[in-house]
Amino acid sequence: MVTSTQDLLRAWRDAPSGAVVLAEAQLRGRGRLGRVWESPPGNLYFSVLLKNAGDPLLPFRAGLALAEAAQVGKLKWPNDLLAPDGRKLGGILVEVEKERVFLGVGLNVSVAPIPESAALQEFRRASRAQLLADFLWSLESWLEKENEAVLCAWLTKSMTIGQKVRVQTGKEAFVGVASALGPQGELLVRTKEGTRAVFAGDVRLLRVLEDIENPKISEGQA
Numbered sequence: 001m002v003t004s005t006q007d008l009l010r011a012w013r014d015a016p017s018g019a020v021v022l023a024e025a026q027l028r029g030r031g032r033l034g035r036v037w038e039s040p041p042g043n044l045y046f047s048v049l050l051k052n053a054g055d056p057l058l059p060f061r062a063g064l065a066l067a068e069a070a071q072v073g074k075l076k077w078p079n080d081l082l083a084p085d086g087r088k089l090g091g092i093l094v095e096v097e098k099e100r101v102f103l104g105v106g107l108n109v110s111v112a113p114i115p116e117s118a119a120l121q122e123f124r125r126a127s128r129a130q131l132l133a134d135f136l137w138s139l140e141s142w143l144e145k146e147n148e149a150v151l152c153a154w155l156t157k158s159m160t161i162g163q164k165v166r167v168q169t170g171k172e173a174f175v176g177v178a179s180a181l182g183p184q185g186e187l188l189v190r191t192k193e194g195t196r197a198v199f200a201g202d203v204r205l206l207r208v209l210e211d212i213e214n215p216k217i218s219e220g221q222a
């Protein structure tokens with residue numbers, strides 16, 4: 001079993017651009033900041049090698065490709081794929097080493113490994129081979145698109161814009177309303193003190209969280 005597809009791709013020193021490493025499961029799948037990406041068998045885990053270091057919109061291009069392949073859910077800034085109820089379906093990790101960019105993707109296809117996660121099969125049936133092919137096809141086209149087209153498309157798939165959010169950047173935390181994206185994909189957040197640009201950090205969607213934690217009882221139910 002592999003530690004992670006990111007590790008394997010890094011170790012493949014003469015891998016050509018576009019090389020893909022795919023695994024049935026990962027022993028040490030990771031997210032941002034060393035967080036764990038739970039990777040049991042049954043889901044999709046792969047890494048793609050790109051050589052376009054320095055593209056600040058890569059996470060957005062990849063997020064759009066993932067949303068298109070899954071055909072379910074919306075994107076949370078910058079590139080988590082969330083089910084309509086806010087549970088996480090998939091994630092993307094971009095790691096850079098000189099000119100080599102490792103684009104790691106995890107998509108829960110048949111197993112939702114933690115309580116706040118969802119699996120695609122709850123919404124639709126799709127084979128992992130088809131999902132991988134659709135992602136790569138879509139990624140190729142998003143890599144060629146103008147920045148403005150990428151940002152516009154991302155906005156239409158966004159679950160973040162217009163939401164109340166809590167932002168954590170380093171030691172600082174603040175609450176505001178996510179209002180737009182800047183030209184580098186930075187999240188613009190309206191706060192009482194004015195609009196702040198977030199280039200990196202943790203963004204929690206407060207409304208979606210409230211919905212999950214305090215589910216509303218619809219009319220007619222006891």
Ligand code: ATP
Nearest residue numbers: 031032035036037038080088089091092108113117
């Ligand atoms: P978040 O989106 O949870 O605020 P993040 O964007 O930093 O955090 P990532 O680094 O992309 O998240 O992924 C790691 C986090 O995702 C973990 O801390 C855990 O909460 C969650 N997670 C781990 N494995 C899975 C999985 N297979 N499916 C959905 N969520 C997962």
